[in-house]
Amino acid sequence: MERTDEKAQVAAFADAPGGAIRMNGAHAIIRSLEDEGVSYLFGYPGGQALALYDALYDSRKLTHILVRHEQGAVHAADGYARATGKPGIAIVTSGPGATNTITGIACAYMDSVPLIVITGQVETSVIGTDAFQETDITGVTLPITKHSYLVKDTQDLPRVIHEAFHIATTGRPGPVVIDVPSDIAAGSIDYRPCTTIELPSYKPTIKGNARQVKQAADLLVHAQRPLLLVGGGIVASGATDRLRMLASCLHAPVATTLMGKGAFPEDDARALGVAGVYGRPSANAAIADADVILAIGVRFSDRVTGPVEGFAPDAHIIHIDIDPAEIGKNVVPEVPIVGDADTVIGQLIERLGKAADMPDTSDWLRGAAELRAQDVPPCFVDGRAVRAGIAVHQVMRTLNGLLAERESIVTTEVGQHQMWASQFLTRSQPRTFLTSGGLGAMGFGLPAAIGAQLGCPDRSVVCVAGDGSIQMNVQEMATATANGLPIKVIVLDNAGLGMVRQLQEETYGSRYSQTVLPACPDFVKLAEAYGWQGARVSDADALDDALARLLASEGPALLDVVIDPDEFVFSQMEEAYASDSDTGRKE
Amino acid sequence: MLYTLSILVDNQAGVLTRVTSLIARRGFNIESLAVGVTENPTLSRITLVVDADARSVEQISKQLNKLINVHKVSDLTDESRTDRELALFKVSTTPERRHEIIEMCDVFRANIVDVGRNTLTIEATGDESKLAAMEGLFREYGIREVARTGRISLARGGARD
Numbered sequence: 001m002e003r004t005d006e007k008a009q010v011a012a013f014a015d016a017p018g019g020a021i022r023m024n025g026a027h028a029i030i031r032s033l034e035d036e037g038v039s040y041l042f043g044y045p046g047g048q049a050l051a052l053y054d055a056l057y058d059s060r061k062l063t064h065i066l067v068r069h070e071q072g073a074v075h076a077a078d079g080y081a082r083a084t085g086k087p088g089i090a091i092v093t094s095g096p097g098a099t100n101t102i103t104g105i106a107c108a109y110m111d112s113v114p115l116i117v118i119t120g121q122v123e124t125s126v127i128g129t130d131a132f133q134e135t136d137i138t139g140v141t142l143p144i145t146k147h148s149y150l151v152k153d154t155q156d157l158p159r160v161i162h163e164a165f166h167i168a169t170t171g172r173p174g175p176v177v178i179d180v181p182s183d184i185a186a187g188s189i190d191y192r193p194c195t196t197i198e199l200p201s202y203k204p205t206i207k208g209n210a211r212q213v214k215q216a217a218d219l220l221v222h223a224q225r226p227l228l229l230v231g232g233g234i235v236a237s238g239a240t241d242r243l244r245m246l247a248s249c250l251h252a253p254v255a256t257t258l259m260g261k262g263a264f265p266e267d268d269a270r271a272l273g274v275a276g277v278y279g280r281p282s283a284n285a286a287i288a289d290a291d292v293i294l295a296i297g298v299r300f301s302d303r304v305t306g307p308v309e310g311f312a313p314d315a316h317i318i319h320i321d322i323d324p325a326e327i328g329k330n331v332v333p334e335v336p337i338v339g340d341a342d343t344v345i346g347q348l349i350e351r352l353g354k355a356a357d358m359p360d361t362s363d364w365l366r367g368a369a370e371l372r373a374q375d376v377p378p379c380f381v382d383g384r385a386v387r388a389g390i391a392v393h394q395v396m397r398t399l400n401g402l403l404a405e406r407e408s409i410v411t412t413e414v415g416q417h418q419m420w421a422s423q424f425l426t427r428s429q430p431r432t433f434l435t436s437g438g439l440g441a442m443g444f445g446l447p448a449a450i451g452a453q454l455g456c457p458d459r460s461v462v463c464v465a466g467d468g469s470i471q472m473n474v475q476e477m478a479t480a481t482a483n484g485l486p487i488k489v490i491v492l493d494n495a496g497l498g499m500v501r502q503l504q505e506e507t508y509g510s511r512y513s514q515t516v517l518p519a520c521p522d523f524v525k526l527a528e529a530y531g532w533q534g535a536r537v538s539d540a541d542a543l544d545d546a547l548a549r550l551l552a553s554e555g556p557a558l559l560d561v562v563i564d565p566d567e568f569v570f571s572q573m574e575e576a577y578a579s580d581s582d583t584g585r586k587e
Numbered sequence: 588m589l590y591t592l593s594i595l596v597d598n599q600a601g602v603l604t605r606v607t608s609l610i611a612r613r614g615f616n617i618e619s620l621a622v623g624v625t626e627n628p629t630l631s632r633i634t635l636v637v638d639a640d641a642r643s644v645e646q647i648s649k650q651l652n653k654l655i656n657v658h659k660v661s662d663l664t665d666e667s668r669t670d671r672e673l674a675l676f677k678v679s680t681t682p683e684r685r686h687e688i689i690e691m692c693d694v695f696r697a698n699i700v701d702v703g704r705n706t707l708t709i710e711a712t713g714d715e716s717k718l719a720a721m722e723g724l725f726r727e728y729g730i731r732e733v734a735r736t737g738r739i740s741l742a743r744g745g746a747r748d
Contacts, residue, residue: 142605143612147655150601167655201597201658325649328642 046093074104233297
């Protein structure tokens with residue numbers, strides 16, 4: 001629809017004194033976003049966001065991606081941020097529009113992803129009266145945001161937006177909510193870009209304390225069995241290159257957390273892969289044997305440590321993190337260092353460079369590598385028969401081969417397929433394995449793939465999904481179609497909620513309560529209905545071709561892969577759940 | 588153990604909610620809380636008493652420090668400090684026994700701020716032990732109502748502001 005009211009546009013912009021431009025609050029928000037260098041917004045309009053969407057209508061620099069559900073908008077903005085390192089932006093209306101963002105915000109908060117979520121709000125004069133579509137969204141999101149604003153004065157908008165970007169992207173990144181009442185968006189302002197930050201109470205520590213860095217170096221130069229445990233902080237800090245230098249300098253093996261997958265190249269001889277409850281046993285064994293653990297940008301989550309008393313009992317632990325509150329929260333380190341991962345690693349390398357000969361760790365490294373080579377999860381044993389469908393190891397092996405041939409980004413939903421992908425897919429670069437680690441939010445993978453594809457148009461973006469979680473935000477298939485995004489979805493289809501089913505078998509005597517999904521849609525027809533290509537494969541001999549065709553196809557495409565419902569994720573849950581059953585798949 | 592935290596925050600709407608909700612969701616009970624503006628009108632001071640162990644208090648302090656509106660968190664527990672609290676006691680009495688209470692108030696340097704037919708309302712300031720002692724004495728007459736502000740604290744001398 002063409003805009004007919006040219007006068008409104010003229011009225012919206014008028015020269016004001018001092019080089020400022022007079023406009024309304026909504027235009028000031030859009031201009032501020034442009035001035036921050038934003039390219040994409042993910043959102044959904046509504047009554048209290050009318051002024052914002054009207055201002056957006058005039059923007060030539062911003063591309064708005066219209067999602068089909070606000071949760072999809074936030075996960076897509078999150079996927080964009082994880083893939084590019086730039087903040088993701090979501091824009092929604094008040095009330096239900098705002099409350100639909102909550103899972104997405106919580107997910108970004110848990111995984112420290114920089115997001116700006118702009119919510120419409122009822123006008124200030126009726127706030128607190130339970131007006132139509134009124135929700136106290138800054139109140140509701142208090143525990144899941146790094147910071148939030150309820151804007152009460154149109155003049156504050158440029159400053160608030162500039163501050164929000166600063167807060168979201170510096171220190172430990174996280175989501176910031178900006179709630180904008182409709183009269184504030186409609187109010188008038190002489191717009192000047194805000195370029196200064198005055199937040200005296202917010203000064204993240206970047207450089208590590210020199211004395212603590214020296215203590216860490218002293219421990220490391222005497223370590224016989226040093227080990228690096230690295231997480232999402234490495235990715236957020238952009239420290240992958242220096243991490244590699246540190247690993248060579250220390251001759252130490254490197255384990256990652258789920259959030260750190262790809263922070264260290266998994267095809268490197270020193271890589272141990274992902275550690276933790278669903279991690280590789282060899283990585284966990286190395287952690288248990290290490291005498292010095294250098295943990296960088298990790299939060300020692302219960303998924304990594306298991307019961308915390310039993311974690312690395314013999315190791316001296318050095319913990320580097322930009323968030324002081326993470327240090328000592330779960331595991332008390334011998335040497336704490338608050339600072340930015342890349343900066344502190346640089347300081348450490350410099351310190352270690354002054355050290356005399358380092359101990360010979362070649363036996364330790366060789367032992368860890370041998371353990372890793374033998375460490376094949378039961379479901380990946382070659383030639384293992386499955387009762388029905390296609391063996392997961394075949395899917396993952398073929399996919400790994402296909403992904404190695406191209407620049408790719410993998411996103412996952414949440415469940416068994418996520419853990420299989422984490423255990424089996426080799427990732428050698430940061431920002432190429434996007435998964436909801438902390439919150440474990442089903443419905444993340446598809447919208448995250450949309451955001452990642454927009455941010456990285458030249459890469460193959462593949463979403464590994466399950467038949468349960470793909471249905472949580474399946475409506476976003478339309479968003480991919482509408483924007484011509486050639487994302488690929490692989491549904492590992494076991495006609496049920498496999499991860500919960502597995503836990504029910506392991507811990508509740510195989511009482512499968514509500515974990516079989518009846519009336520799953522025909523995913524091929526569903527894909528076609530959304531304008532995607534769809535295919536199903538249930539024969540092992542046809543799988544490799546089907547996967548190759550999927551990845552080679554032009555537009556968005558989905559492959560439904562029928563797998564055995566009895567395939568289990570290998571886990572080390574027995575301690576956590578005190579179960580007497582075997583771990584891994586019982587034959 | 589009881590810990591006293593002195594928290595300097597932006598004097599803005601919603602900041603108290605950020606502080607108290609953070610403490611509640613990390614699982615701690617607030618024993619007392621007092622808040623008021625400081626010598627700098629853009630800042631408020633929250634004096635907070637929590638029952639926790641040392642490691643938990645360190646974690647609370649670090650989490651509070653992460654709030655953008657929090658400027659400084661000081662743990663005054665082991666500091667030499669001045670504590671004060673204000674209490675209002677509405678005490679039952681009869682015209683014949685009023686003078687007993689008035690004498691007690693003189694000893695405690697408390698003020699009578701309202702006299703009713705069968706009640707006296709007393710304003711008292713002091714640290715917790717003084718207020719507890721007064722409350723114990725007034726109980727014999729019958730306490731109708733008590734209102735207390737919660738503890739406010741400052742470190743002694745010029746080491747901290």
